[in-house]
Amino acid sequence: MKLDVQALTGGFDDAPVQSARAFRAALNALSRPGVIVTVAGAAGPAPLSVAASVVLLTLADGTTPVHLAGVWDCALVRDWITFHCGAPLAGPAEAVFALGDWAALRPVGRFAIGRADYPDRAATLIVEMPLLENDGMQLTGPGILHKAALRLPEVEAFQANRALFPLGFDTFLTCGDRLAGLPRTTRVEAI
Amino acid sequence: MTETAAPPAILARKVWIGLLARSRPDRVADLLPRLPDHEVLRPAEVGAVMVRGRTGAVGAPFNLGEMSVTRCSVRLTSGTVGHAYVQGRDKEHARRAAVLDALMQTDEGPSVQAGVLDVLAAEEAARRLARAEKAASTKVDFFTLVRGEDK
Numbered sequence: 489m490k491l492d493v494q495a496l497t498g499g500f501d502d503a504p505v506q507s508a509r510a511f512r513a514a515l516n517a518l519s520r521p522g523v524i525v526t527v528a529g530a531a532g533p534a535p536l537s538v539a540a541s542v543v544l545l546t547l548a549d550g551t552t553p554v555h556l557a558g559v560w561d562c563a564l565v566r567d568w569i570t571f572h573c574g575a576p577l578a579g580p581a582e583a584v585f586a587l588g589d590w591a592a593l594r595p596v597g598r599f600a601i602g603r604a605d606y607p608d609r610a611a612t613l614i615v616e617m618p619l620l621e622n623d624g625m626q627l628t629g630p631g632i633l634h635k636a637a638l639r640l641p642e643v644e645a646f647q648a649n650r651a652l653f654p655l656g657f658d659t660f661l662t663c664g665d666r667l668a669g670l671p672r673t674t675r676v677e678a679i
Numbered sequence: 680m681t682e683t684a685a686p687p688a689i690l691a692r693k694v695w696i697g698l699l700a701r702s703r704p705d706r707v708a709d710l711l712p713r714l715p716d717h718e719v720l721r722p723a724e725v726g727a728v729m730v731r732g733r734t735g736a737v738g739a740p741f742n743l744g745e746m747s748v749t750r751c752s753v754r755l756t757s758g759t760v761g762h763a764y765v766q767g768r769d770k771e772h773a774r775r776a777a778v779l780d781a782l783m784q785t786d787e788g789p790s791v792q793a794g795v796l797d798v799l800a801a802e803e804a805a806r807r808l809a810r811a812e813k814a815a816s817t818k819v820d821f822f823t824l825v826r827g828e829d830k
Binding site for chain 2: 493496497499500501502503571572
């Protein structure tokens, strides 16, 4: 099998430092819903955004099956994830991470929400967004002082996910090199 | 376990990648002091692999123990990609081995084979022979007199 050069480039140059910074950024994004952070250091092949590449490089490894949805399920992205993360590719039910845009990821009921005794065994969705702005839906809940705003692709799915608490999936929203987090604890309302 | 037959090019590559993995870092550096221009695809990183064995080479597999390995992937300016997994924690060694793997796939293959790999293979054979001879010289043949139990 001949690997395309694009599938081999675009990893971290200095993995210990860059992945530590990226992990901190992802942690900040997920613990402060509505805050948009900027990440750098990795660039996977199109259609993978910089932020999604960084999240995958930092969080995915041989123990976390990744599900690719829509146009993200292409040979280049598959090879890139295999070479740089070593993560196995899986169907939606087994996936720990799922990558795609919102249209490709729907219906989100396919993904793992954890079990009552192991709520952490839930999927994390990495949703590629055309635009990431602090307007649109209103967010309240843990990590948000009063309220925050974030433009989300849908309201009902996140409200249904919140209703499952303590089960439910967590979400990263990515656009270019910008990253926002939406954990299962956040209450989403349309304004 | 049956191994499926791989094409000869892959079998040959397995041989030289294995040889580089077991080679001594200082000897590889002596034989290839200057590396050609290349880009690092995956910087050298140290990890551990579990070495497994089979009793008498046929028994059930067991975990012998972990060993340190260093891996690296590079791309030459010509575009040829080379990978290396070497034993130990020497990052420069892993990079050199990856460059050698890439060079072996180019037109320079025969000269690298003669200048580096053949030398390493000869030295490895000599090391193994010396070790086997040292072990053989300490071998003790036990014998017992017939004690008359088995009638």
